[in-house]
Amino acid sequence: MKRCAFLLVMILAASVAYAGGSAEEETITLRVGSSSIGPDNMTVFMDSVAEFEAQNPGVSVEWDSSSGDDYQFAGLPALLESDNPPDLFFEWGGNRVLNHALDGYAREVSDLADEFRGDFAVSSWSGFEFDNGVYGIPLNQDITIQMWYDAAVFAELGLSVPTTWAEFMDVCEAIKQSGRTPIVMGNADAWVAGNFAGLFIYRVAGNEKAAAIMGLEAGYSLDDPDFVKALELAYEMGEKGYVNADMNTLGYEESFVRMFDGSAVMYPLGSWYPSEVEYIGYDFDDTGHDYFMVPAVAGGKGDQTSILGLNTGYVVNAETEHLDLVYDLVRVMFNRQFQERHSREGGGMVVNESANAIDSAIVAKMVEDLASAGSIVAPPDTGYNLEMAFALYEAIARVFENEATPAVALAEAEAKIQHLRGQ
DSSP states (O other), X not given: OOOOTTTOOOOOXXXXXXOSSOTTSOOEEEEEEOOOOOHHHHHHHHHHHHHHXXXXXXEXXXXXXXXXXXXXXXXXXXXXXXXXXXXXXXXETTHHHHHHHHHXXXXXXXXXXXXXXXXXXXXXXXXXXXXXXXXXXXXXXXXXXXXXXXXXXXXXXXXXXXXXXXXXXXXXXXXXHTTSEEEOOOOTTSHXXXXXXXXXXXXXXXXXXXXXXXXXXXXXXXXXXXXXXXXXXXXXXXXXXXXXXXXXXXXXXXXXXXXXXXXXXXXXXXXXXXXXXXXXXXXXXXXXXXXXXXXXXXXXXXXXXXXXXXXXXXXXXXXOSOHHHHHHHHHHHTSHXXXXXHHHTTSOOOBTTGGGGOOOXXXXXXXXXXXXXXXXXOOHHHHSOHHHHHHHHHHHHHHHTTSSOHXXXXXXXXXXXXXXXXX
16 A cells, blocks of 8 residues: 555655764764655655754765655565665554564664653554554554545535535536546555545444454455445446546556546545645645545444544664664654654644644644544555455455456455465
8 A cells, every 4th residue: 555655755865974083984874764755744854864964973864765656565575675774664553563573673662662652642653562562653643545525626516525425426426427537546556446445344344343354363254244235335436437447557646637637526545645746746735625534334333433544654673783873863853843844744643732733724634533533443455464455455446347246356355365364
């Protein structure tokens, strides 16, 4: 799931030549592995790195975001196995961090975490704490699925923000009748639609049952009747032409253009959507785009106010040779000043009462929505086994395009992962 796939963009590499000592002394280089981060948050990181380097003559910081969109599934594993692995690396909280802890890549950093607990919201640590240990420092709380929309088109068509699923489908139909695509998704990598329908699963099946099924607990199956019912919502949207017909071949980056060329009106994505808009050359504040949370599903067994979301942050490599310096870098990157700057830019929402420090109305709205959510549920590809998530996402992609019914697609997905359940 490219988040990042939160709010996410390239961080500029920064380094300072050794200013003191003899010329024969070698400069110590700290390496940071990262996915993409938006340009405004990039500036905040640049400033924090510059401050750290000024405090530590003879130490430089190199950021490696060269893997870009591939960071999550290919880039980071390659970095960790390289001859020059990162001392600190970005990660999505949940199962991925737990696996790093089990594989020996993530250092247990409870001592460092204790320095931040007074300033950070309690909920921000979820996904980094396991077995009474802490394996990362959170930077951001992401909402993974919101329905972003063009408010000008809504006004033109006389549409109101839907509060029920039936109203949402009526909105989709009205948009379709206007000659536009109601919902666009760049799902070539499968995770966009996977996250969108992943929320349906929680809403229909209930949080505990959905977690048990995706968590590979014995006695459960992906083709459970509640999962089938959840994906029937996706099948109907595809059948009625409410999603772009090329969603499974359209690239993620290319897909955003359709929100600006007049062809599409809504995009189901997370809190990093404004950063993506900025990345393709638009000023988000001038777009008139807004979002609403996915409406309640009638008859669903789950928490209808649940939010699909997760925490992201940075993990200390257990093999770093410069632990004290890495700790100092984290202390600067995550101090109150820089955390509040990230919050103002929508790239950090973990500081207590951070909404008070936010200039952006859209980011303040997200902070309030996170605080008022009945529950926060994990995306399949970060909260659970990746092989299971890929099988589920492939099924979801086929269902949206009506290539297979929910029952057939989920049964085939379950067959692929039977070995994971030990059956």
